[in-house]
Amino acid sequence: MKRVAILISGGGSNMVSLAQSMTGAHPARPCLVLSNVAGAGGLAKAEALGIDTAVVPHKPFGKDRAAFEAALIEVIDAAAPDVIALAGFMRILTPVFINHYAGRMLNIHPSLLPKYKGLHTHLRAIEAGDAQAGCSVHEVTAELDGGPILGQGRVAIEAGDTAEALAARVLPMEHRLYPAVLERFVQGNREMLLLD
Numbered sequence: 163m164k165r166v167a168i169l170i171s172g173g174g175s176n177m178v179s180l181a182q183s184m185t186g187a188h189p190a191r192p193c194l195v196l197s198n199v200a201g202a203g204g205l206a207k208a209e210a211l212g213i214d215t216a217v218v219p220h221k222p223f224g225k226d227r228a229a230f231e232a233a234l235i236e237v238i239d240a241a242a243p244d245v246i247a248l249a250g251f252m253r254i255l256t257p258v259f260i261n262h263y264a265g266r267m268l269n270i271h272p273s274l275l276p277k278y279k280g281l282h283t284h285l286r287a288i289e290a291g292d293a294q295a296g297c298s299v300h301e302v303t304a305e306l307d308g309g310p311i312l313g314q315g316r317v318a319i320e321a322g323d324t325a326e327a328l329a330a331r332v333l334p335m336e337h338r339l340y341p342a343v344l345e346r347f348v349q350g351n352r353e354m355l356l357l358d
């Protein structure tokens with residue numbers, strides 16, 4: 163059975179969808195939910211699901227990213243995960259951290275990559291006049307939001323859409339896409355998955 167550590171910063175709805183998918187015949191189980199924010203809503207949800215949780219706040223480390231990441235690595239490695247799933251983890255990670263988990267770290271990003279890396283993805287898609295928005299699950303490499311894409315879910319942009327309305331329609335697609343890609347990934351399948 164593979165072990166999956168899930169890193170969050172906020173409400174953790176993607177973490178819940180991942181954790182709930184890892185039951186029965188699924189080849190993995192969640193071993194840790196870690197947040198860099200002490201009050202993150204996802205922590206209580208993880209506890210309710212019976213998953214071990216940890217908090218490594220970034221604030222005490224100030225600008226010392228190396229020390230923050232060393233603390234993260236210590237806590238993560240103590241849980242001995244095979245796969246690291248970033249699920250709304252809103253800290254930029256340096257190559258030291260990324261290389262430590264090379265080939266076994268995934269992220270979900272709320273755009274159809276390679277479009278709209280970074281923040282405010284839905285607003286940028288609407289302002290560009292795109293017909294579609296969506297989400298991508300990709301392997302994490304040193305390039306921000308730039309690793310190999312393993313799956314995408316597409317959602318139509320409707321006339322008059324606001325970023326909030328669009329985000330509310332993309333999020334359920336994230337909840338379908340991420341568990342599907344994770345299950346394939348732990349089985350060694352890195353073929354691109356497309357959902358509509």
Ligand code: GAR
Binds near residue numbers: 249250271
């Ligand atoms: C999700 O929409 C995820 O795609 C996004 O944060 C949200 C977290 O929601 N991630 C990023 O923007 C990463 N750059 P959740 O805490 O409810 O899963």
